[in-house]
Amino acid sequence: MNSTLAILAILDGISYAALVFLVSVGLSLIFGVLRVVNVAHGSLYAFGAYLAATFSLAIAPISPWLTYPALLAASIVIGVVCGGFIERFLLRPLSGQEDVLQLLITFAAFMIMDNLQRLIWGVQPIFAAEPLRLLPNVAVFGVSYTSYQVILLPGVALATLFGLRYFLRRTLLGAVILAVTEDREASTAIGIDAKRVYFVTFVIGASLAALGGALASPTTSLVPGMGADMIVLSFAVAATAGLGQIEGTALTALMIGLTRAFVIYLQPEFEVLVPYLLMVLVLLVRPFGLFGAVQVRKI
């Protein structure tokens, strides 16, 4: 492997990690607060991607620069409409019930959304690369790469990381979310509306998944099954990091993104194996994840 390929692998890894981080951190946030593994998370990612592609294909003839707000708009629409619906009508009636039921109802949402996606957007691959083509290429150590992937995507990921940190640690709503996570009963007793907190958290998490999809849509063709692949991958990242760990998710996404990129150049057939193998190895040693806090076991 020469240095050009190594730089290419690093850039691939970073841009991939940025997308995976956006999706995984949403999953992790939802689990951290609601204690629910949202199996429909990958479908929110796919819906975000498809809606973003629809929006940007529709708006590109007017002005190609409007495709960027279109990506953002698509992810918020999906986050609020689909995410809000799942939380309000599927998860909320089940609060306090067995975990497996909460997990399964999001699985049902996944099945429905997977089917709807095929009914709405068909099974033919969709391309909407306008946002990618608008921005010029940049040269990084002599390697030419699209600035969309190497500057915009990592930029959005970093902004999300610091934005979430600021939101959770420095704002009132963030403090309220943390309070509900820490002790739901006590925070309800002092007048916090826990249901609203769950709703807001779920919508934020869902919007992040959709944002990941929307930003991914210019870089790849949209195909059925992309949601099912993304949910396990983002779950692998979130679980390896430790569910509920925001900074840890960023580091793990970077680690998995880079490893995967190098494996693609060196041993392409093992590309899909990397995240899951890492997940098995990490969970065997640290079941609470690389960055997770040790939880007291029942025995």
Add this chain to the structure above:
Amino acid sequence: MSGRIKPVTTIALIFFLVSAVGPLLVSSWATLFALILAKGIVVLGIILLLQAGQVSFGHAMFFATGAYTAAFWGKYVGGGDIVLFIALGGITSAVFGLIVGLFVVRYREIFFGMLNLAFSMVLWSLLEKMFHYTNGADGIRVPRPALLGLSFTPETFQYVILYVSLLIAVVAFYGVQRYLDSPLGHMLRAIKSNETRLEYLGTSARRVLLIGYVISAFLGGIGGTLVAIIQQIATPEFGFWTKSGEFVFIAILGGSAHAFGAFAGAAMFECVRFYAAAHLADTWQLILGVVLIVIILYAPNGLIALRQRYGQAKQGGH
């Protein structure tokens, strides 16, 4: 209730009778019922683990192990016999279950589920990417095996595999019932209700769970072998996480409180799929998703509990 036949067991007997006789009248039911029975066997394993309060979101790995055992035998050795396939499929999955089980039984709840998922995704990526051995995503064809040296035409074969599945399903159903009623089965339930007390009684909860896990892997493998023989193919999708989700889905749909829930759920699932796919193309997944939501929200104990609730209502409800 001792001495009397339990109502759920009566329904189970009726179900097994229908699956034996029904396909003789409607020939398209032969494959349908064979699939229901085979999947029911896998879901029995899920229900077993649900007794201990543990949800495996990776059980498709044992399903795929059973299926690929038959497929590899057909590809590399050639020929094959149903009995041999099932024995091999069961044994390899049980051994695989023992190896994976040694790791996963140390964890509970979300960690148990996560680790199972991780192992199954590793297996899936290997099946998908080791192209030279597994044909990748295309999967391996499983040629129609003989039964005890007798070979059959496709028309007879669908009945042969149906009755083989039925026989195994009845034995597995009875065996799982007996196991859950045995001291070992009660200890398995105790993991869900109070694991600490189980340990204080001097029992190793891990060992109890490991035994349950290996049995459940064994059932998964046998079910996988049967499905591979019925559908004459084994693909990596057999080991994908959506397959694992489908099994948990069927278990909750049928009801995890009783072993028959596995078959009730599988029957409902496969019938919806069979008829929706035939009449409302491309929406069977949507319909199943809606069915699942309705069941979870309005009958969280599954189909078999609906009957029990009805029975209780008649007695004045308590």
